[in-house]
Each structure stands twice: as C-alpha cells, then as structure tokens.
Amino acid sequence: MLPEELQDKLEHDIAAVDHPKELAVDVMFALQDHYGYLTDEAVETAAGLLGIAPVEIEELATFYTFVYREPVGKYVIHVCDSLLCMLDGSETIEAHLHQKLGIGAGETTGDDLFTLLPVCCIGYCDRAPAILINRKVYGPLTVESLDAIIDRLRADKD
Amino acid sequence: MTSYPKVLLQNRKPDRIATIDEYRESGGYTALTESLGKVPSADVRQTIQNAVLLGRGGAAFPAGMKMSTVPEDAPFPRYLVCNADEMEPGTFKDRVLIHADPHQLIEGMVLTASGVQAEKGIVFIRPEYESAARILEREVGIARDAGFVGKDILGSGFDFHIDVHRSGGRYICGEVTAQLNALEGRRPNPRKPPPFPTVKGLWDRPTLVNNVETLCCVPHILKNGADWFKHLALTETGAGTKLYCVSGKVNTPGCFELPMGVPLREIVETHAGGMRSGGTFKACLPGGASTGFLPKEHFDIDMDFEGLKAVGNRLGTAAIMVFDESTCLVRVTCNLIDFFARESCGWCTPCREGIPYIKDLLWRIENGQGEVAYLDMIDRMARHLWNAYCAFAPGAAAPVQSLLEYYRDELMAHIEGGSCPFDK
Ligand SMILES: Cc1cc2nc3c(=O)[nH]c(=O)nc-3n(C[C@H](O)[C@H](O)[C@H](O)COP(=O)(O)O)c2cc1C
Ligand code: SF4
Numbered sequence: 085m086l087p088e089e090l091q092d093k094l095e096h097d098i099a100a101v102d103h104p105k106e107l108a109v110d111v112m113f114a115l116q117d118h119y120g121y122l123t124d125e126a127v128e129t130a131a132g133l134l135g136i137a138p139v140e141i142e143e144l145a146t147f148y149t150f151v152y153r154e155p156v157g158k159y160v161i162h163v164c165d166s167l168l169c170m171l172d173g174s175e176t177i178e179a180h181l182h183q184k185l186g187i188g189a190g191e192t193t194g195d196d197l198f199t200l201l202p203v204c205c206i207g208y209c210d211r212a213p214a215i216l217i218n219r220k221v222y223g224p225l226t227v228e229s230l231d232a233i234i235d236r237l238r239a240d241k242d
Numbered sequence: 243m244t245s246y247p248k249v250l251l252q253n254r255k256p257d258r259i260a261t262i263d264e265y266r267e268s269g270g271y272t273a274l275t276e277s278l279g280k281v282p283s284a285d286v287r288q289t290i291q292n293a294v295l296l297g298r299g300g301a302a303f304p305a306g307m308k309m310s311t312v313p314e315d316a317p318f319p320r321y322l323v324c325n326a327d328e329m330e331p332g333t334f335k336d337r338v339l340i341h342a343d344p345h346q347l348i349e350g351m352v353l354t355a356s357g358v359q360a361e362k363g364i365v366f367i368r369p370e371y372e373s374a375a376r377i378l379e380r381e382v383g384i385a386r387d388a389g390f391v392g393k394d395i396l397g398s399g400f401d402f403h404i405d406v407h408r409s410g411g412r413y414i415c416g417e418v419t420a421q422l423n424a425l426e427g428r429r430p431n432p433r434k435p436p437p438f439p440t441v442k443g444l445w446d447r448p449t450l451v452n453n454v455e456t457l458c459c460v461p462h463i464l465k466n467g468a469d470w471f472k473h474l475a476l477t478e479t480g481a482g483t484k485l486y487c488v489s490g491k492v493n494t495p496g497c498f499e500l501p502m503g504v505p506l507r508e509i510v511e512t513h514a515g516g517m518r519s520g521g522t523f524k525a526c527l528p529g530g531a532s533t534g535f536l537p538k539e540h541f542d543i544d545m546d547f548e549g550l551k552a553v554g555n556r557l558g559t560a561a562i563m564v565f566d567e568s569t570c571l572v573r574v575t576c577n578l579i580d581f582f583a584r585e586s587c588g589w590c591t592p593c594r595e596g597i598p599y600i601k602d603l604l605w606r607i608e609n610g611q612g613e614v615a616y617l618d619m620i621d622r623m624a625r626h627l628w629n630a631y632c633a634f635a636p637g638a639a640a641p642v643q644s645l646l647e648y649y650r651d652e653l654m655a656h657i658e659g660g661s662c663p664f665d666k
C-alpha cells in the first residue's frame with residue numbers, strides 16, 4: 085500500500101491531465117522512488133492509478149534505461165562508456181569502480197549502497213570521462229577524484 | 243581570434259543561468275511583445291521560411307516549411323513539442339542552451355506556437371538532464387507570472403501552456419514519431435508516416451516537433467528579420483549561427499557559437515584550442531555518431547549543411563568529434579556500433595539483426611581475429627541497414643560505411659597484422 089500522501093498526490097496529478105497515460109513515466113518514477121525500484125506491486129499500482137493493464141506498464145518498464153525492475157542501491161552510478169568518454173579513459177574509470185566497489189556491471193554492493201550501470205553518452209562529453217550518480221553529473225574524472233566522491237558518499241551514510 | 247557576433251549564447255555565464263531580467267535587457271521578449279496578436283501567423287511562418295532556418299536536431303528540415311504543413315483547418319488543440327532528448331553521442335548544445343538562457347527557449351516556443359496556433363507546449367527531456375528540467379519548470383513559472391506564458395498572453399487572446407515531460411531514457415525517443423509514442427505513454431517505437439505529425443500527431447492532433455536550438459533561433463529572427471539571420475552565416479548557403487560541440491582530441495572541448503559555415507580548421511585550431519598534445523588532425527565525425535568520418539583532406543571544409551552534403555556527409559547535430567593520428571578508427575567505430583546495438587529499439591529486423599552482426603565482425607577485426615572476407619560482409623549488411631523502419635539504422639551505417647570507404651588500409655592493417663596496430 086502506498087502512503088496516503090503519495091497516493092493522493094498521484095491521483096491529483098492524474099486527474100489534472102487530459103490523458104492519464106501521458107504520466108506513465110512520472111508515475112513509474114514516483115513509485116520507484118518510494119519502493120526503491122519498480123516492484124511487482126508497483127507495476128500493479130501504477131496500472132491501477134492510470135487505468136491501464138499492468139502489461140502496458142511492463143512494456144514501458146522494460147524499455148527505459150532509468151526504470152529499474154530489480155533492487156538498486158541507494159546510489160545508482162551510471163558510467164558513460166560512449167565514444168568521448170572511452171577516448172578519455174572510461175575503461176579505467178569503470179575498472180576502478182569494479183575494483184573499489186567489488187561489483188561488476190549491473191550489480192549492487194552488499195551494503196545496498198551502490199549500483200553500477202554502464203550507459204550511453206550522457207550529454208556531458210565536454211566533461212569526459214563523465215558519470216552520473218543519482219542523475220547528478222561528475223567529470224572530468226580521474227581515479228583520484230572518483231575515489232574522493234565515492235569515499236564521501238560512503239561516509240555520508242552514517 | 244576572429245570574434246563573431248553572439249546570438250544564442252550572448253547571455254551565457256560561466257556559473258549560472260541568465261535571469262528573466264537579464265534576458266529582457268538583452269532584448270528578450272520584445273519579439274513576443276511586438277508580434278503576439280499583431281502579426282498574423284502566416285507572416286510568422288513566412289519570416290521563418292525566408293530566414294532559411296534549417297532544423298538543428300539533425301535532419302536539417304526547413305522550420306518554416308514544416309510549420310506550413312499544419313493544415314489551416316486542422317483541429318484543436320494543436321501541440322508544439324520541444325525536442326530536448328539530445329542523446330546523439332557528442333552532442334550537448336541543447337543542455338548548454340537551457341542552462342545558459344532558458345527564457346530564450348520559452349520565448350521561442352511561444353512564438354513558434356503562435357505561428358501554428360498551438361496552445362499546448364511540451365518539452366521532452368532526457369532523464370540525464372534533470373537539472374535542466376528543473377530550471378525549465380521554475381523559469382516557465384516565472385514567465386507565466388510575467389504574463390509571457392499561459393492564458394491570454396499579454397492580452398493578445400493567445401493561450402499557450404508549457405509542460406516539462408521527463409523521458410525514461412532511450413536514444414530512440416529523440417526520433418519524432420517515437421517521441422510521440424513516448425509522450426502518449428506507449429512503448430516508444432517509431433511510427434511510419436503518413437500521417438505526418440503536423441497533420442496527426444499527439445493524440446491525433448497536429449503536432450509540430452522542433453529541436454531546442456531551432457526554437458531558440460526564432461525570437462531573434464522575428465526581432466531582427468530574415469535577412470539579418472541569413473547574413474550571420476559565412477557561406478551563401480548557410481543561415482544563422484550554429485552551436486558546434488567540439489570534443490575528442492582537442493585542447494579545449496566545448497560548445498561554441500559560431501557563424502554557420504565557419505571552416506572546420508578554424509573551429510579546431512582556434513576555437514577548440516588546437517589539437518591535444520601536439521597531435522595532428524586525422525579525421526572527425528562532423529555531426530554526431532550518425533554521420534560518417536570526414537577525412538583530413540576535408541580539413542578546410544565550410545561547416546554548413548550544404549558544404550557537408552557536397553562531400554557526401556552531413557552536418558547532423560554539428561557535434562564534431564575529433565581524432566588524431568594516434569586514434570584507432572576501427573576502435574572508434576566499434577564503440578559507435580556498440581552504442582547503436584544497445585539503443586536499437588528492436589522493432590525491425592534489419593536493425594535488430596544487422597547491427598549486432600556488424601558489431602561482431604568489427605570487434606573481431608579490432609581484436610586481431612579478422613579476415614579479409616569480413617569487409618564485404620560488413621559492407622553488405624551496412625547496406626541492408628538502409629532498409630530499416632526508421633532513420634536510426636542508416637545513422638548506424640554511416641560511420642561503418644565511411645570506415646570501409648576511407649580507412650580500408652587501417653582495417654587491413656588489423657587483419658594482416660593480427661592485432662590492433664594502435665595498441666602499444
Ligand atoms: C534515432 C534518432 C534520434 C534523434 N534524436 C534527436 C534528438 O535527440 N533531438 C532532436 O532534436 N532531434 C532528434 N532527432 C531528429 C528528429 O527526428 C527531428 O528531425 C527533429 O527533432 C526535428 O526538429 P528540427 O526540425 O527543429 O531539427 C533524431 C532522429 C533520429 C532518427
Ligand atoms: S531502425 Fe532500429 S530503431 Fe528504427 S524502428 Fe527499426 S529497430 Fe527500431
């Protein structure tokens with residue numbers, strides 16, 4: 085069950101638009117923020133709110149990069165591996181993250197803090213190599229600056 | 243350094259966005275004040291057409307002409323969608339525009355909408371640009387409070403609302419017809435026209451889709467006139483200024499506003515600070531990942547749509563990715579084809595099957611397990627990509643086909659040497 089406040093807000097937003105389905109991505113994002121990822125229950129809830137079949141939500145959820153159908157960590161790290169970042173060392177950045185966090189691409193650390201996802205060009209090629217952490221950009225990165233960022237996020241959790 | 247007039251980025255600041263007051267001080271919202279409710283929409287369209295404003299989203303379609311394809315008697319509500327998906331690798335100008343001067347885009351949307359009598363505006367924005375989405379939401383509110391957006395704008399009787407729509411994130415959502423599906427909450431595979439979106443688009447209503455940069459040009463054209471705009475370009479064939487995103491092996495990558503048609507050499511050597519570490523220019527992709535390699539014999543080319551067309555290439559998004567003699571172009575193409583393989587929407591077979599096929603062969607060559615026969619196999623499959631359902635797959639074919647055309651020696655060196663000659 086959703087908290088009443090979130091339920092009310094979503095119902096209110098949906099009532100305010102001409103076509104409920106246009107809010108499908110927003111609703112998925114809101115539920116994902118609440119549950120931590122788009123759970124099976126969230127798929128059902130989203131469908132109910134929007135008045136469509138769960139499979140229509142699933143069609144979208146399985147298409148989009150930023151919708152997670154499996155649990156993710158508190159911080160989702162998107163590592164750009166497209167051309168400009170590659171030329172400027174994204175492979176080193178990615179390898180360093182694997183080693184430092186002890187996880188591979190698509191995995192989450194045991195303490196549920198970090199998830200690592202390689203992605204296409206994030207539109208910050210002037211800051212290559214670049215990554216996003218929870219949609220905030222960092223770059224141009226070096227191994228040292230990356231260490232500092234990760235260490236700070238780790239320290240923040242307490 | 244030659245200095246050129248700044249138009250779109252005249253209010254750009256190193257660390258913050260321009261406020262509505264700063265935008266107005268630079269002449270912002272005068273076009274809107276002077277034309278809304280006063281200039282007939284047909285005249286707005288005609289001025290844009292006379293200015294030869296070509297779409298900045300990659301396809302270079304004339305913006306005024308596209309506006310005219312909305313039928314006079316088309317039903318309401320009509321929509322204007324601002325395409326801020328910007329997922330073409332190497333391209334980041336729309337992000338710069340929104341962060342520099344958001345009201346320029348807002349005014350551009352209102353004016354463009356007035357040309358087709360659209361009352362609903364939507365900015366479609368990629369999730370990686372969350373900060374830009376928030377800026378726009380806030381600044382649209384400020385514009386509404388100032389009377390420039392919303393109901394009965396400045397007492398003109400014209401209504402126009404702007405909403406920000408966040409994408410779930412996929413490259414194909416930048417393609418117009420896929421974007422319409424995305425906006426309707428459907429799985430964003432492309433649709434094949436007809437009907438064209440300007441006739442039957444969002445929710446079966448006429449929908450004009452334009453790129454951020456295209457829309458940002460509109461207030462300046464209406465304020466200063468079509469001739470002024472045309473004369474901003476250095477070439478006869480060009481019009482306006484252009485945001486060139488330069489990246490790769492240059493000293494100062496960035497987004498530079500320069501006259502349309504400025505020579506490539508000048509962009510690289512002067513504005514982007516020259517080649518990095520004293521390297522020499524080998525090639526570039528002149529307009530994003532969906533354009534072909536432009537070899538060094540064209541280093542003096544004029545960078546406008548016609549100039550690149552004349553050499554069988556495209557200006558695309560004008561995202562110039564620069565490579566030097568130490569760059570392995572086979573490896574570059576492998577990276578691009580990885581991108582296309584990952585982002586294919588999977589709807590049609592030539593793209594879904596063809597791109598991974600090329601990817602496999604190209605990586606074998608890069609890894610030193612190539613065979614001469616692969617070159618023809620890649621070539622044949624690249625030609626099949628042109629039969630795909632949308633323009634995505636021909637875009638993927640562009641770097642591959644130009645690699646075969648201009649850099650066969652480099653491919654052969656990989657095959658004959660049994661390894662990548664650039665690996666040291
Ligand atoms: C695969 C693909 C991706 C595209 N991505 C974008 C994009 O991110 N932004 C954009 O403005 N145009 C993009 N386009 C071009 C649009 O389809 C369309 O031509 C453009 O948005 C129209 O605006 P304009 O006429 O102002 O350029 C893409 C096209 C294709 C085929
Ligand atoms: S060409 Fe590719 S992206 Fe376009 S419809 Fe076919 S599968 Fe989808």
Ligand code: FES
Pocket residue numbers: 164165166167168169170204205206207208209210212214331332333
């Ligand atoms: S290639 Fe990494 S941000 Fe564009």
